[in-house]
Amino acid sequence: MAALIGALGRREDPEVRSSAAMALGRVGRPAVTALIAALGSRGPDTRYGAAWALGEIGDPAAIPALVAALTDRDGDVRRGAGAALGRIGAPAVPSLLGALASRGARVAAAEALSRIGAPAVDPLIAALGGGEAEVRRSAAAALGGIGTARAVGPLVAALADRDAEVRAVAAGALGVTGDPLAVDPLIGALTDRNGAVRSQAALALGRAGSTRAIEPLVAAIADRREDVRRSAVEALGRIGDASALTPLIPLLTDPSDEMRRRSAQALGRIRDAGAVDPLIAALADRDGVVRSRAAGALGQIADTRAVQPLIAAVADPDGDVRWDAIQALGEIGDPRGVEVLTAALQDGREGVRRAAREALDIIGERPELP
Numbered sequence: 001m002a003a004l005i006g007a008l009g010r011r012e013d014p015e016v017r018s019s020a021a022m023a024l025g026r027v028g029r030p031a032v033t034a035l036i037a038a039l040g041s042r043g044p045d046t047r048y049g050a051a052w053a054l055g056e057i058g059d060p061a062a063i064p065a066l067v068a069a070l071t072d073r074d075g076d077v078r079r080g081a082g083a084a085l086g087r088i089g090a091p092a093v094p095s096l097l098g099a100l101a102s103r104g105a106r107v108a109a110a111e112a113l114s115r116i117g118a119p120a121v122d123p124l125i126a127a128l129g130g131g132e133a134e135v136r137r138s139a140a141a142a143l144g145g146i147g148t149a150r151a152v153g154p155l156v157a158a159l160a161d162r163d164a165e166v167r168a169v170a171a172g173a174l175g176v177t178g179d180p181l182a183v184d185p186l187i188g189a190l191t192d193r194n195g196a197v198r199s200q201a202a203l204a205l206g207r208a209g210s211t212r213a214i215e216p217l218v219a220a221i222a223d224r225r226e227d228v229r230r231s232a233v234e235a236l237g238r239i240g241d242a243s244a245l246t247p248l249i250p251l252l253t254d255p256s257d258e259m260r261r262r263s264a265q266a267l268g269r270i271r272d273a274g275a276v277d278p279l280i281a282a283l284a285d286r287d288g289v290v291r292s293r294a295a296g297a298l299g300q301i302a303d304t305r306a307v308q309p310l311i312a313a314v315a316d317p318d319g320d321v322r323w324d325a326i327q328a329l330g331e332i333g334d335p336r337g338v339e340v341l342t343a344a345l346q347d348g349r350e351g352v353r354r355a356a357r358e359a360l361d362i363i364g365e366r367p368e369l370p
Contacts (some may be wrong), residue, residue, distance in 0.1 A: 002086070004020045004023050004024050006304075020345060021049040022053075024050075027057075028057055028273070029057060029059050031053065032054065032057060035050045035054050035062070036174075039054075039069050046083045047069065047074065047077045047182070048074070048076050049214060051079055051083075051358060053293045055084025055087040060088060062088070063095050066081045067085065067096065069343040070112075071082035071104035082108035082109065083112070085112075085116075086116055087115070089116050094110045096116075097362070100135045100139065101135055102136065106135075110139075110145070113142040113146075117148075119144065119149070121143070121150055122144050123148060123152070124139045125139075133267055136166045137169050138163050138189050139177050140173050143155060143173050144172055144173025144176045144177075144263070145176070147177050148304050152182055155173050155177070156174065156181075156185045157218075158198075159174075159185055159192075160230050164192075164196060164197055166197070167189070168194065168199075168200045169200075171204050172200045173370075174186055174208075176207065176277070178209075179208075182204070182207070182208060185203045186208065187213055190202060190217070195227060196227075198229045199227045199228045202220055203215060203344050205235050206231075206236070206237070206239060207238065213241060214236065214241055214243055214244060217232045217239075218231035221233065221251070226259070233266050236248060236266055237265060242274065244266070244272055245267070245274050248266055248275075248276075249275060252279070252282045257290065260287065261289050264279060264293035264294045264297050265293045268296055268297025271300050271301050273300070276298065276303045276305050277300075277305075282294035283295060283310075288318035288320060291316060291318065292320045292321045292323075295310060295313055295321060295324035295328050296324045297332040298328050299327055299329070299330075303332075304334055306332065307332060308336070309335050309338045310332070314329070314341075314344055319347075319349045319351070322349075326356050327355050330360075330362040331362075333363055335363060341356045341360050344356035345357065
């Protein structure tokens with residue numbers, strides 16, 4: 001057994017390390033004491049392998065040592081200990097709830113509680129309703145990771161928490177649940193006095209996908225904070241309703257590069273032909289990311305009016321723009337793109353050449369390569 005534990009620290013040979021960890025996991029409970037000791041090893045690879053093996057064994061006797069490892073100085077070890085506690089499951093819940101109060105451990109503890117799932121829900125709901133703000137935030141994050149409808153009511157209540165970070169995390173968690181009962185409270189959170197809460201509420205409404213949120217999200221485009229405006233645009237794209245075209249199209253000429261980028265991406269998600277001409281104009285934007293996203297959006301819409309402008313975009317100096325333009329031509333599938341796609345097989349970037357080959361395959365006109 002000592003040889004196997006020593007092999008956990010073989011950084012230069014990951015296959016040996018993996019085989020040793022799996023072998024110790026198969027040994028089972030007789031290996032637990034030695035593995036707990038290995039969590040104190042000087043080598044982070046050994047500590048990580050020990051955590052992994054303890055998770056495979058699943059013995060609750062390892063819980064205290066694994067909880068202590070949630071504050072390990074090495075991030076991989078912290079994540080490995082959290083994953084191991086998640087595999088141990090319900091017996092680890094009380095200790096993990098206690099770890100939510102520890103600054104160094106709370107992120108990994110919340111992730112572990114999310115992995116455990118249903119057995120952790122009621123204790124997390126209780127933690128969300130009281131205690132320090134840091135614990136309430138972590139409890140909300142863990143409930144979001146689980147995504148259960150049972151948490152919707154408590155998370156809605158947390159939208160009124162006195163701590164803005166708790167409200168923001170609760171808004172994000174409600175978006176994960178996808179529960180229709182969360183839509184109206186999230187719409188209300190779009191007017192929260194804290195910008196981070198408004199931003200998270202907008203993103204959550206996008207994940208919820210309800211058309212009831214369109215009008216409030218359109219109003220949020222005028223928010224004084226750009227992060228809220230960006231989130232509202234992204235949410236409108238996720239909802240995918242063509243009624244959002246009218247407020248989104250003017251954002252293709254917004255002074256903010258990021259707003260133009262988000263608008264192009266959102267219009268592509270909506271896939272409405274009414275956005276084609278504005279997106280064609282955006283192929284001449286000064287920002288390469290905007291041009292790239294405009295090309296991608298035109299491919300998603302797949303309107304043949306975009307073929308000639310996309311052919312021209314294959315000559316863009318930005319390789320990402322060329323890649324997206326080629327992808328779009330493949331998605332549209334118009335044979336007018338064959339000549340420029342064939343020429344792109346000689347592009348200086350491998351990714352562009354590969355995209356050209358794939359696009360030609362889609363169109364059915366791939367030439368024989370020399």
